[in-house]
Amino acid sequence: MSLSFHGQPMSVTEANDRRMSCREFIPDEAPSHAEIHKLLADASRAPSGANMQPWRCYVVSGAARESLIGAVGARMAEGELPSDSAEFAVYPTRDVLNRPENHAMRDRRRKLGFGMYELMDVKKGDRGASFNALRRNYEFFGAPVGIIVTVDKAMDKNAWGHAGCFLATLCLLAEACGMATCLQEAWSQYAPAVNSALSLDTIREAVWCTQTSRRRSTRCARSAIRRRASRRSSRPRCDNNIRI
Numbered sequence: 001m002s003l004s005f006h007g008q009p010m011s012v013t014e015a016n017d018r019r020m021s022c023r024e025f026i027p028d029e030a031p032s033h034a035e036i037h038k039l040l041a042d043a044s045r046a047p048s049g050a051n052m053q054p055w056r057c058y059v060v061s062g063a064a065r066e067s068l069i070g071a072v073g074a075r076m077a078e079g080e081l082p083s084d085s086a087e088f089a090v091y092p093t094r095d096v097l098n099r100p101e102n103h104a105m106r107d108r109r110r111k112l113g114f115g116m117y118e119l120m121d122v123k124k125g126d127r128g129a130s131f132n133a134l135r136r137n138y139e140f141f142g143a144p145v146g147i148i149v150t151v152d153k154a155m156d157k158n159a160w161g162h163a164g165c166f167l168a169t170l171c172l173l174a175e176a177c178g179m180a181t182c183l184q185e186a187w188s189q190y191a192p193a194v195n196s197a198l199s200l201d202t203i204r205e206a207v208w209c210t211q212t213s214r215r216r217s218t219r220c221a222r223s224a225i226r227r228r229a230s231r232r233s234s235r236p237r238c239d240n241n242i243r244i
């Protein structure tokens with residue numbers, strides 16, 4: 001896949017700098033199946049131990065996307081909360097996060113959460129509005145194409161590292177050809193609904209997810225600029241994760 005946006009070549013550094021989690025998409029600007037297929041094929045050049053590639057991708061658009069959104073929406077309408085049926089813990093519990101050795105992670109999460117809600121005009125303490133913002137996850141934030149990524153349970157926890165390399169590569173390649181993405185662990189929190197909507201083999205697969213849309217739309221670009229501003233101010237550098 002050539003790294004170019006509007007015909008302009010884009011370096012990996014630039015794609016990395018431009019990439020951000022997009023949470024506002026124009027629904028009717030969908031990439032074609034051929035574009036998505038190429039994106040996935042190119043992303044599968046990502047490093048993978050022993051080249052085992054223990055992931056699978058399920059691309060949903062149109063009726064399949066609607067049916068997936070409907071399946072999770074029905075669980076939410078019944079009062080099921082995210083994580084009630086999750087197969088694995090997405091975040092540590094509050095007790096674990098409150099241990100001194102985990103304060104750095106806890107504080108980053110809080111800062112990001114407040115910054116994100118501010119961008120979404122959700123006032124602190126407004127539970128209804130924050131739930132509605134959370135719900136947008138389960139509508140792919142309006143993205144016309146969703147890609148549910150699963151990891152192969154036969155690989156145990158090690159599969160996540162392989163899948164992470166794949167997803168990071170996918171996000172950068174998408175960025176370089178003008179597609180916006182947002183990785184979403186949120187879908188894994190309704191795994192049974194996703195499993196049944198997509199007829200997944202639950203013995204082998206655990207649900208993960210990303211999503212994409214063609215060329216950044218005006219709305220998306222505006223959101224990108226706002227997000228970037230917030231990222232600069234609110235996304236802390238993780239120097240304590242780096243050992244040289």
Ligand SMILES: Cc1cc2nc3c(=O)[nH]c(=O)nc-3n(C[C@H](O)[C@H](O)[C@H](O)COP(=O)(O)O)c2cc1C
Binds near residue numbers: 112183
């Ligand atoms: C493993 C992983 C899971 C994520 N899950 C979600 C999610 O469920 N919903 C969401 O809105 N963003 C999700 N994100 C996006 C992160 O919040 C985002 O990457 C982080 O805040 C940094 O911002 P940036 O991607 O805009 O640079 C996820 C990112 C990663 C890497």
